[in-house]
Amino acid sequence: MKPRMDGLDRLSDDPRSVVDDGSRQLVSFRVGNEEFALEIQRVQEIIRHQSLTRVPNSPDFVEGVINLRGKVIPVIALRKRFGVDYKPQDGETRIVVLEVRDMVLGFIVDSVPQVLRVPIKAIVEPPRIFEGRREYVTGVAKLQDRLLILLDVDRVLECGEVAAVAGQGG
Amino acid sequence: MLPIAEDPELLQAFLVESGELLQGLDHDLVKLEACPTDQQLLNQAFRALHSIKGTAGFLALEPIVRVGHRAEDVLSDIRQGRLQFSRRIMDALLAARDQLGVMLADLRAGGLKQYSLDSLLSQLEQVRSAEASSLSPKVADPPLVPSPQATAPPQNPDSGRAKPKVSAVSREPTAPAAQSMRVDVRKLDELINLIGELVLERNRLLQLTKDVARGRGVCSTSDSPLMHCALRVSFITEELQAAGLRTRMVPIETVFAKFPRMVRDLAHSLGKEVELVLRGQETEIDKTMVELVSDPLVHLVRNSLDHGLELPQVREQAHKPRRGTICLQAEHEGDHILIRITDNGAGINHERVLRKAVEKGLVSEEQAARLSTREINELIFLPGFSTVENPTNLSGRGVGMDVVHSNLRKVNGSVELDSKPGEGTVITLRVPLTLAILPVLLVQVAAEVYALPLRSIEQTSRFVPEEAHQVEDQEVIWMGKEALPLLRLQNLFPDKSASQPAATQKVVVLEAAERRIALVVDGLLGQESTVVTPLAPYLNHCVGIAGTTVDGDGRVRLVLDPAGLIAAAASAGQAVSR
Numbered sequence: 001m002k003p004r005m006d007g008l009d010r011l012s013d014d015p016r017s018v019v020d021d022g023s024r025q026l027v028s029f030r031v032g033n034e035e036f037a038l039e040i041q042r043v044q045e046i047i048r049h050q051s052l053t054r055v056p057n058s059p060d061f062v063e064g065v066i067n068l069r070g071k072v073i074p075v076i077a078l079r080k081r082f083g084v085d086y087k088p089q090d091g092e093t094r095i096v097v098l099e100v101r102d103m104v105l106g107f108i109v110d111s112v113p114q115v116l117r118v119p120i121k122a123i124v125e126p127p128r129i130f131e132g133r134r135e136y137v138t139g140v141a142k143l144q145d146r147l148l149i150l151l152d153v154d155r156v157l158e159c160g161e162v163a164a165v166a167g168q169g170g
Numbered sequence: 171m172l173p174i175a176e177d178p179e180l181l182q183a184f185l186v187e188s189g190e191l192l193q194g195l196d197h198d199l200v201k202l203e204a205c206p207t208d209q210q211l212l213n214q215a216f217r218a219l220h221s222i223k224g225t226a227g228f229l230a231l232e233p234i235v236r237v238g239h240r241a242e243d244v245l246s247d248i249r250q251g252r253l254q255f256s257r258r259i260m261d262a263l264l265a266a267r268d269q270l271g272v273m274l275a276d277l278r279a280g281g282l283k284q285y286s287l288d289s290l291l292s293q294l295e296q297v298r299s300a301e302a303s304s305l306s307p308k309v310a311d312p313p314l315v316p317s318p319q320a321t322a323p324p325q326n327p328d329s330g331r332a333k334p335k336v337s338a339v340s341r342e343p344t345a346p347a348a349q350s351m352r353v354d355v356r357k358l359d360e361l362i363n364l365i366g367e368l369v370l371e372r373n374r375l376l377q378l379t380k381d382v383a384r385g386r387g388v389c390s391t392s393d394s395p396l397m398h399c400a401l402r403v404s405f406i407t408e409e410l411q412a413a414g415l416r417t418r419m420v421p422i423e424t425v426f427a428k429f430p431r432m433v434r435d436l437a438h439s440l441g442k443e444v445e446l447v448l449r450g451q452e453t454e455i456d457k458t459m460v461e462l463v464s465d466p467l468v469h470l471v472r473n474s475l476d477h478g479l480e481l482p483q484v485r486e487q488a489h490k491p492r493r494g495t496i497c498l499q500a501e502h503e504g505d506h507i508l509i510r511i512t513d514n515g516a517g518i519n520h521e522r523v524l525r526k527a528v529e530k531g532l533v534s535e536e537q538a539a540r541l542s543t544r545e546i547n548e549l550i551f552l553p554g555f556s557t558v559e560n561p562t563n564l565s566g567r568g569v570g571m572d573v574v575h576s577n578l579r580k581v582n583g584s585v586e587l588d589s590k591p592g593e594g595t596v597i598t599l600r601v602p603l604t605l606a607i608l609p610v611l612l613v614q615v616a617a618e619v620y621a622l623p624l625r626s627i628e629q630t631s632r633f634v635p636e637e638a639h640q641v642e643d644q645e646v647i648w649m650g651k652e653a654l655p656l657l658r659l660q661n662l663f664p665d666k667s668a669s670q671p672a673a674t675q676k677v678v679v680l681e682a683a684e685r686r687i688a689l690v691v692d693g694l695l696g697q698e699s700t701v702v703t704p705l706a707p708y709l710n711h712c713v714g715i716a717g718t719t720v721d722g723d724g725r726v727r728l729v730l731d732p733a734g735l736i737a738a739a740a741s742a743g744q745a746v747s748r
Contacts, residue, residue: 053726054618055705056663057712065706065718067726072718074706103706 023119026141028148029096029109032084036109037118037141037148042098046113047106049093063108068097075106081156100157107156118143123150184225185278186350191218192274193427195267199260200430206255216245222270233285234273240294241266247298262297264431265290351457357417364410371406375399408699418458422500422507423451425464429471429498436475443482443493444475450500455507456603462581463509463601466574470511470597471496473571478515478595488592490514502603505625506583509599518589520546530555547587551575579733584683608702610719610729612695613678615659619727621700621719622689626680626732633675633690647688649679654688657739662714682733689735702729713738 026037027046052064052075063077075095079086087110095106096113118141126137126149136155141148198215202208223238241263247253269290276283378396426448433446455463479485479494486492497512520543527533527549533541541549549555551571578585583602589595610621611630631649638647638656645656656677677688700719705712716731 051725053718053728055712055715055728057714065726067720067724070720072703072706072720072726105706 022121023117024123025115025117026148026150027096027113027115029094029113030111031078031082031109034082035146035148036078036151037116038096038098038151038153040115042153043113044097044099044104047095047097049089049095049108066095066106068104068106071104073097073104073106075108076157077108078156079108079110098153100153118148181229181277182350184229185274186352188222188225188270188274191222192267192271193424194218196264196431197427199263199267200434202255203257203260203434209249212245212249216242216249219245231273231277231282233282233287234270236287236291237266237269237273240291241270244294244298253298256297259297262290262293264435266294351418351420353417357413361410361413361417364406364413368403368406368410371399371402375403415456418456419454420457420460421451422453422455422460422509425455425460425467426451426498426500429467432468433471433475433496436472440475441481442475442479444479445493445495447495447497448499449497453500453502453507455500455601459507459581459601459603462577463599466577466585466599467498467509467511469571469574470599471498474511474513474515474595474597478513478517480516484516503600505603507601507603509601511597511599512594514594517591517593517595518547518550518587519591523547523549527552527555547589550587551585584733586683608719608729609697609699611678611697612727613676613689613691614693614695615663615691619695619721620659621698621727621729622678622680623716623729623732624697626682628679628681628686630676630678630694633677635675647677649677649688652686654679654686655739656688656690657735658690662735662738680732680735682736685736685740687736687739700729 025040027040027043028035028037030036047068050066052066054064055062055074058074061076061080063075063080065072065074077086078084089108092111094109094112096109097104097106099105122143123139123141126140136152137149138152138155139150141150195215195218198211198218202211202215205211219238219242223235223242226232226234226238244253244259244263248255248259253259269285269287273282273285375396378399382396429448430446433444437444474496479496480488480490482492485494495512495514497510499510499512501508501510523546524533524538524541528535528538532549532552532555551574555571575585578599578601581602584600586598586600587595588598608621609624611624611627613620613622629649638645639653640646641653645658646653647656648654676691676694678691678694679686679688702717702719704717705715714731714734716729716734718726719729721727
């Protein structure tokens, strides 16, 4: 597999994916038993899991740092962030690389992400059961056979302890 | 094709050139104040203004032309003997120079803004007429009535370049210009030669690997052509790295150049007399370091002027020359640059420093009584320390010395202070030549490999557990005649996957700012030169880690920060007792 999702890049540059044609393009992936989704424009690339270097005394959710073509970026374990039990990496584990407030970082996810187009009318306000996670869930997309939880990338990092750390970065 | 005035490359060249000229102008003007008859300096200053003005006219940067033109008129009158230098003239010229600096900075940031130049222009005009028509006290202090129409065209009829004001100002703000610098062609030639060699060697390498793939070459011996080629590539790469870094080196003159002016202005406002001596201006320093040392230096020189040097009367009473001296000196020492700021002022008043430190709760009374001279000097670098009773805008805001200290530590530099009461103070900044390449020792601790900067390593030896002793809360070990605090990395970097320590451990003695600790490691893996990148900004509070580097397999490796480890070892003892 090519590590970069060149096709994805092109799609996100395609004005049609941004123009409001009644649908949105999302990247979906599993973390634990749930399926999450991000706006495709936010995703820089998706890479295979690689060996991490732990940074002592760094915040708990920072799993470590990796070398992304010469650039050292931190990697965040979404399982930890979402309070899901630890699971060792396997062949499906991927790192979604994205840029959040001028910093490049990676999210560890459980499955190979998929790109899909979701009609806007399928996206609804998060139901009450998401109360506790309201801050980083912007909505829910109901598809025929499954439910996607839409993540607000900036907020995933903003909440709680992450905010304190990200704040120090400036 | 772009009109000339819009050509970004021309603009960029203008910015670089004018920046340099202005800096030189500063220097020349301040010197001229000391020896107003120096024709050569005068000509130099005139030429600088003239070429800034000329190019600005070419690029239709009209406000710059206007200011440059008036200032040039003043200098021209002086050159022709119609005008004598005076403090007022100098102030007006320096004000013009500052305005030019502001406009250039705006230009660099995107585009010129609206400026109300009238008061400056009339100030320049008035010093000409006032001094020339000689000595009427009324004219000597003219009211500078600001005209309501801030963008009036220049009064001077012969400035034919005056285009409609709008042309320069309303121009679409260009994107911030990229930073650029001048590089000696010889350095570039060297670089290109090396690249040529590398290409040749690459071709050879490709050929050799092809041979091996076809089963023709022999690659199992250490003497094979392939091995030789790899060694050559490694050698050239190192040379290339060094040559590349050399292109980024600039003379420290670029940092020093602003001091004559700054010291002059400051001395005037403080009522002090001072001579500034600059030495070793040709010493080269990495461009990236220039910004890092520039601010600390400004702060330190200000401090020397404000706190160090006495007022002329006080100096005379102390049988010192009225005029104080501040010396800025740069020199190379190994892979470091030393920058020394020496003043022959009053030196540091240790009693006052101690009193203040106790008042501010930085040390206790008992601690204060036991401090050595050196330790007292170090108090000045603590956050929140400032001895000036009435903070001025120059210094004494309690931010400063500690910032200097922490900034330098970030780049593996240091600052030291030595002071003799009544004789003066010497502050020494030690800055690495370059940030980029660091020789390191690789050490293993549990499953992790860390890099330790070689320059902080004093010695390594076998660890004999029997030689370690518990003294109060701190483990210490005898190294030679000295007991050093012992640091086990596992205590500082808690790791869940605790593994058995190696059967034979080693100790590495680390030194930073003349404090030493012994670090216990599981193994020494060898030396290498490596490129260090800082940790992501929001991870940089991790104690004891200076940055990261990438090893041969592409894995990220942590570079330890000896100074941080030493500080952590000092506080670890206290942590245990809590």
